[in-house]
Amino acid sequence: MTDAAKAEKDAVSAWAPFGHAAFAVLWTATVVSNIGTWMHDVASGWLMTSLSPSPLMVALVQAATTAPIFLFALSAGAMADLVDRRRLLIVIMTALVIVTLGLGVLVLLGLVNAWMLLLFTFLSGAGAAFVAPAWQAIVPQLVPRPDLSSAVALNSVGINISRAIGPALAGLIIASFGIAWPYMLNALSYVIVIGALLWWRPPPQPKSDLPVERFWSAIRSGLRYVRASSPMRATLVRAIAFFLFASAYWALLPIIARRELQGGPELYGLMLASVGIGAVSGALFLPRLKKSMGPDTLVAAGTAGTALVLAVFALVAIPAAAIAVSFIAGASWIMVLSSLNVSAQMVLPDWVRARGLSVFITVFFGSMTLGSMIWGQTASLLGVPFTLLLAAAGSLLGAVLSWPFKLRQGDALDLSPSMHWPAPVVAGDVAHDRGPVMITVEYRIAPATAADFAAAMKDLRAARRRDGAYAWGLFEDVAMPGRYIEYFTEESWLAHLRHHERVAESDRLLQQKVRAFHLGPDDPVVTHYLAPAPGAAVVPPPPRDGELQ
Known part of the structure; x- marks a missing residue:
């Protein structure tokens, strides 16, 4: 040209x-x-x-x-x-x-x-x-x-x-x-x-079924x-x-x-x-x-x-x-x-x-x-x-x-909603205001790729936080090396449902990158936990970054 x-x-x-x-x-x-x-x-x-x-x-x-x-x-x-x-x-x-x-x-x-x-x-x-x-x-x-x-x-x-x-x-x-x-x-x-x-x-915008x-x-x-x-x-x-x-x-x-x-x-x-x-x-x-x-x-x-x-x-x-x-x-x-x-x-x-x-x-x-x-x-x-x-x-x-803080780092990101997360599996109806919520994801990682996996998880941590998590952590099972548990916590069940709607295409690609480190044909196991309902029990606050209760 x-x-x-x-x-x-x-x-x-x-x-x-x-x-x-x-x-x-x-x-x-x-x-x-x-x-x-x-x-x-x-x-x-x-x-x-x-x-x-x-x-x-x-x-x-x-x-x-x-x-x-x-x-x-x-x-x-x-x-x-x-x-x-x-x-x-x-x-x-x-x-x-x-x-x-x-x-x-x-x-x-x-x-x-x-x-x-x-x-x-x-x-x-x-x-x-x-x-x-x-x-x-x-x-x-x-x-x-x-x-x-x-x-x-x-x-x-x-x-x-x-x-x-x-x-x-x-x-x-x-x-x-x-x-x-x-x-x-x-x-x-x-x-x-x-x-x-x-x-x-x-132009009409996508409508959410969730409350404002x-x-x-x-x-x-x-x-x-x-x-x-x-x-x-x-x-x-x-x-x-x-x-x-x-x-x-x-x-x-x-x-x-x-x-x-x-x-x-x-x-x-x-x-x-x-x-x-x-x-x-x-x-x-x-x-x-x-x-x-x-x-x-x-x-x-x-x-x-x-x-x-x-x-x-x-x-x-x-x-x-x-x-x-x-x-x-x-x-x-x-x-x-x-x-x-x-x-x-x-x-x-x-x-x-x-x-x-x-x-x-x-x-x-x-x-x-x-x-x-x-x-x-x-x-x-x-x-x-x-x-x-x-x-x-x-x-x-x-x-x-x-000068070290560079501009336009996000030009290549696709921030449109991916909507690829499946609906959470629950035993019954969960009130929107119940919380806090803790989500865990279990990974099986080969020792040879553990360092690369941990590096990829740092990027995933930022994505979790951007979309709604206020705490995040990653731990390895001392009794079973290679078994990792990721957890992140959110304010309420409604906040977690919003997280489902906010995951972007760029986040999906990042999750695929993390998923590639996981061993076995099945996906990592995802589990959702809710704090007990008020009056059911006295529980300490949810864990913050880097802490286990």
Whole structure:
């Protein structure tokens, strides 16, 4: 294939999601809404420089935006996995219309102070916290899996198109009509999204005969999945290493524009617009860059670009230079964010997708919130230029230390349900809330393959934990070498039945690998145990990892 043909193929794959009407409509509505959101954010940052010009208070606007997402994303992810995601989005968007319109009216009447602005910013952030996991989780319903990576990248493109338009438009609107009107227009943009969601009819999803998972149990199972997924953990480590330091750029940008560069809202808007243009331009080359560099090198390059931008802001107080490097900031940002987001999406099955993404979002915004507060306070004490240089150095150090944690480890995994486990053999009806449950599997292993068997069982342990087990162990019979007992425990009988539905095709292949070590024609013997019913006996708690009672 010629270079030109390869480039054409990359371009087609990059834009393929627009061939699906639902994606195209919702993507367009989201871009319009994000333009409104960026106008809202620019207005809030600029308004705070008038209400309280302290670097800490200006940075707190960014913190008030991201803190609710850090606080509520896990709950939002569980809710998005338990209820109809489309209806949830419509309800939350309606609440955001009310909050944003209320803030706009108060600003128009001149009744807002610094702390009131932070309160409304926090409420808007809370709405965004409940939108984000559900919105990201519906992407696989809009496009087929081969187009998922391109769809995630295009969502980032949409965000950055809005970043290119929204801030510049906000600066123009603030200068021409007043600072209240970006809030009014943002409220209208939410209405457009509500209309698109009312139009969309999601494809039918497989229905389970089991009761809906309880809220706190859903949160625990989501956290358990992420903890047991090494590809997801690697993605989170890389996210922390980048966002904790990149947050300095976003938190201090209003102060950089106003104090360091002696500019007005127009300069601030142009800098943000340059970020957006850079991000869109970077997204156009992402397919080719991913193929030539790979996700890990791409994230490292984006981190180096961000460090360069921070250093230029610290050392060069020229508006034209600031606008130019803001372009680099946008390209670097989308290189990192898109790579991390796709890495998270590809390792999550649908039953836990919103919860897993909520953990990613929590880490993302938690790092941004913590970083905003750290860099805002550091700038108040040591000055903006020194703070930016410190953040630049930290981002490079973070890239080096996090390099061993590789991205996109789950690309080859088939996470669709295998449904290959037979129904448990029981003597009678078992109440769903009975528990805990212990499952044992008996293997006969040749001594020559015992080490390889134990290595394969480590991978199986992670699979058991991802799908619902909270404890796991493997033991060899001292009286009969080669006889191994695997056990894992789950919260209840209902939790174990859910485990049956959650086993993925990749888990089935792993179990086949383990089964190959088993001697004899028969399958390993599986036995289910229930703790005695309440009042039947006093029993100690179930064994934890590495313990026998």
